[in-house]
Amino acid sequence: MSTDVATTAVPPRPVSPPPAPAFSARREGWRRRAPLLPALVFAIVVTQIPFLVTLWYSLNSWNLVRPGSERFVGLSNYADVFADRVFRQAALNTIVITAGCVIVAMLLGVGLALLLDRKFTGRSVVRTLITTPFLIMPVAGALVWKTTMLDPLFGIVNFVLSPFGVGDYDWTSSAPLVSVVAALVWQWTPFMTLLVLAGLQSQGRDVLEAAQVDGAGPARTFRSITLPHLRRYIELGVLLGAIYVVNTFDQIYIMTQGGPGTASSNLPFYIYQRAFLGFDVGQAAAMGVVVVIGTIVVATLALRLLFRSFAQEDR
Amino acid sequence: MTTAAVAVTGPRRRSAGLLTALTWIIGIVFFFPVLWMVITAFKHEADAYTDPPRLFFTPTLEQFRALFDAGAWPYFLNSLFATTVSTLLVLLLAVPAAYALAIRPVKKTQDVLFFFISTKMLPVVAVIVPIYVIAGRIGALDNIWTLVVLYTAMNLPIAVWMMRSFLQEIPAEVLEAAAMDGASLRQTLLRVMLPMVAPGLAATALICVIFSWNEFFFSVNLTASQAATVPLFLVGFMTSEGLYWAQLAAAATLASLPVVLAGWVAQKQLVRGLSMGAIK
Numbered sequence: 001m002s003t004d005v006a007t008t009a010v011p012p013r014p015v016s017p018p019p020a021p022a023f024s025a026r027r028e029g030w031r032r033r034a035p036l037l038p039a040l041v042f043a044i045v046v047t048q049i050p051f052l053v054t055l056w057y058s059l060n061s062w063n064l065v066r067p068g069s070e071r072f073v074g075l076s077n078y079a080d081v082f083a084d085r086v087f088r089q090a091a092l093n094t095i096v097i098t099a100g101c102v103i104v105a106m107l108l109g110v111g112l113a114l115l116l117d118r119k120f121t122g123r124s125v126v127r128t129l130i131t132t133p134f135l136i137m138p139v140a141g142a143l144v145w146k147t148t149m150l151d152p153l154f155g156i157v158n159f160v161l162s163p164f165g166v167g168d169y170d171w172t173s174s175a176p177l178v179s180v181v182a183a184l185v186w187q188w189t190p191f192m193t194l195l196v197l198a199g200l201q202s203q204g205r206d207v208l209e210a211a212q213v214d215g216a217g218p219a220r221t222f223r224s225i226t227l228p229h230l231r232r233y234i235e236l237g238v239l240l241g242a243i244y245v246v247n248t249f250d251q252i253y254i255m256t257q258g259g260p261g262t263a264s265s266n267l268p269f270y271i272y273q274r275a276f277l278g279f280d281v282g283q284a285a286a287m288g289v290v291v292v293i294g295t296i297v298v299a300t301l302a303l304r305l306l307f308r309s310f311a312q313e314d315r
Numbered sequence: 316m317t318t319a320a321v322a323v324t325g326p327r328r329r330s331a332g333l334l335t336a337l338t339w340i341i342g343i344v345f346f347f348p349v350l351w352m353v354i355t356a357f358k359h360e361a362d363a364y365t366d367p368p369r370l371f372f373t374p375t376l377e378q379f380r381a382l383f384d385a386g387a388w389p390y391f392l393n394s395l396f397a398t399t400v401s402t403l404l405v406l407l408l409a410v411p412a413a414y415a416l417a418i419r420p421v422k423k424t425q426d427v428l429f430f431f432i433s434t435k436m437l438p439v440v441a442v443i444v445p446i447y448v449i450a451g452r453i454g455a456l457d458n459i460w461t462l463v464v465l466y467t468a469m470n471l472p473i474a475v476w477m478m479r480s481f482l483q484e485i486p487a488e489v490l491e492a493a494a495m496d497g498a499s500l501r502q503t504l505l506r507v508m509l510p511m512v513a514p515g516l517a518a519t520a521l522i523c524v525i526f527s528w529n530e531f532f533f534s535v536n537l538t539a540s541q542a543a544t545v546p547l548f549l550v551g552f553m554t555s556e557g558l559y560w561a562q563l564a565a566a567a568t569l570a571s572l573p574v575v576l577a578g579w580v581a582q583k584q585l586v587r588g589l590s591m592g593a594i595k
Contacts, residue, residue, distance in 0.1 A: 032415060032419050035412060035415040036412045036416065036427065038408050038411065038412070039409055039411070039475060040427065043430070043471055046465070046467075047434040047437060047468055050442035050449070051437065051441060051445075053445035053448075053449070054441055054444060054445050057445060112341065115334060115337065115338040116338065118331070118334065118335075118338075120331070120334075121335065122339065125342075126338055126339055126342035128582065129343065129345060129346035130345050130346070131585070132345075133346075133348070133349065135574050135575045135578040135579075136571045136574075137546060137570050137571045139529075139531050139546040140546075140549055140567035141348070143549055143553070143563060144349075144352045144564070145348065148348075148355055149351075151364075153366060154365065156351060159368055186345070189345070190345075191589055194585065194586045194589065195594060197586075236593060236594070240590070240591070243435065243436055247438055247439060247532075249440075249532045250546075253535070254553065268532075272443070272532075272536070275444050275447070276447075285444050287440075288438070288442070288443075288444065292438060295436055295437070299436045
């Protein structure tokens with residue numbers, strides 16, 4: 001792509017004088033835009049068009065197993081969606097899972113980053129160990145958690161907890177949300193740790209030394225200097241983490257299948273069930289649209305927060 | 316916080332030692348499920364599920380051998396194909412776009428960047444139904460190219476943001492000097508800019524590889540027997556789950572290995588990639 005641009009667009013620049021100023025300005029504009037267009041067109045075609053189709057489907061009643069059942073029904077799918085108790089529960093679960101995972105992972109991440117931001121023997125080894133859960137294939141991680149870790153009879157977790165009187169506790173069916181969040185926290189804590197650690201290491205040493213000279217203890221230095229400096233990194237971690245965790249599917253599919261019943265369904269999993277097990281295209285599409293609207297609201301708020309904190313830093 | 320470790324007096328040193336021990340313990344706890352997965356992969360099935368869990372046993376390679384007898388190869392080849400081709404496509408699309416956004420910014424650069432990132436915020440569940448229906452109509456279900464296209468779209472926004480941040484770091488003076496020396500655009504791109512952004516290209520490729528190798532949602536919904544990727548091979552163990560833990564652990568180990576190794580090697584780039592280039 002880039003060589004393409006190189007050969008066609010630019011070489012004769014000094015040789016050919018611009019024919020007319022207005023024309024050449026427009027040509028220059030297109031020459032600048034040209035390298036951008038393939039990516040832009042691709043992104044629009046692959047992401048925006050399917051979404052427009054989703055909007056259309058959401059106004060239709062259509063079940064894939066009944067060919068010819070497709071007909072326009074207006075907003076009735078949306079009425080059904082909001083009346084659906086399971087949908088409301090899945091929405092609530094999505095919030096609980098996302099908030100629970102992001103908050104716990106971030107708290108752990110800040111703690112771990114502080115511990116890793118010291119000089120000690122084997123520091124890079126420990127950092128590597130902590131990074132690894134993020135690199136493990138989520139499906140593989142979820143399977144390991146479901147079997148060798150959380151199995152009621154042979155799982156490590158119950159073995160470790162047995163001195164505390166925990167018997168053959170069946171984690172994934174008795175506490176499905178806790179199990180899913182645990183596996184997610186395990187996967188996302190490394191992400192938060194790495195981001196916060198990068199923030200800690202970008203702190204000016206001189207500021208910290210000045211604080212020490214001025215007689216500030218470690219706690220005071222942390223509260224007044226480090227934490228405000230970390231704020232931007234923490235917000236970035238929470239925002240990016242939330243974008244990914246809202247879409248959690250793998251862990252739920254593997255560990256609980258949304259169950260028992262629908263106790264641990266989140267929206268991605270429930271929509272998957274409606275679309276691919278219930279074949280209800282119209283309803284699944286309407287749910288998808290509702291999820292997008294919810295995401296836009298939350299993301300706009302989060303982005304505003306983020307930009308405000310950037311502006312504060314600049315002042 | 317580092318300052319706490321700087322002035323070392325008696326009790327300070329002891330508390331530093333305690334903190335180091337604590338850090339190590341937490342690190343090992345975090346790594347433990349991975350370690351246990353790898354250990355289990357070398358067990359005979361009879362050693363895999365015991366109460367209490369068995370740490371000492373006769374190791375065996377039997378599980379890994381059995382995986383390939385069970386037909387793991389096609390899954391790995393599909394994953395390899397989808398990951399490699401989509402990563403190359405992403406770079407091919409994202410690098411020129413990032414160039415247009417960083418070196419000679421077009422009008423409304425902010426809007427374009429915002430558009431790219433907003434496609435990343437669009438939940439995939441909102442587009443899976445039409446993608447499934449359209450793919451079905453054009454006969455693209457269970458076709459590895461469908462995954463290639465979707466993985467490309469999935470990673471494109473991240474790559475554009477990352478590459479833009481790397482390209483912005485090239486000092487304007489360098490480009491001016493190249494122009495002054497009469498370098499053509501082609502020469503400037505290949506001889507001046509490429510060496511400077513090579514680490515950035517590697518970081519971007521790494522992130523794309525991680526996300527497409529590990530992807531499950533599109534794969535489970537759009538593929539069946541022909542184009543299924545590695546995560547689906549793992550899911551195959553769920554039906555017989557409980558009986559074949561060692562086999563499952565071997566499969567999980569093998570499935571995770573490529574990305575884990577790549578991530579270990581390129582830890583520095585990982586941070587930058589995960590923050591979409593925002594954190595240096």
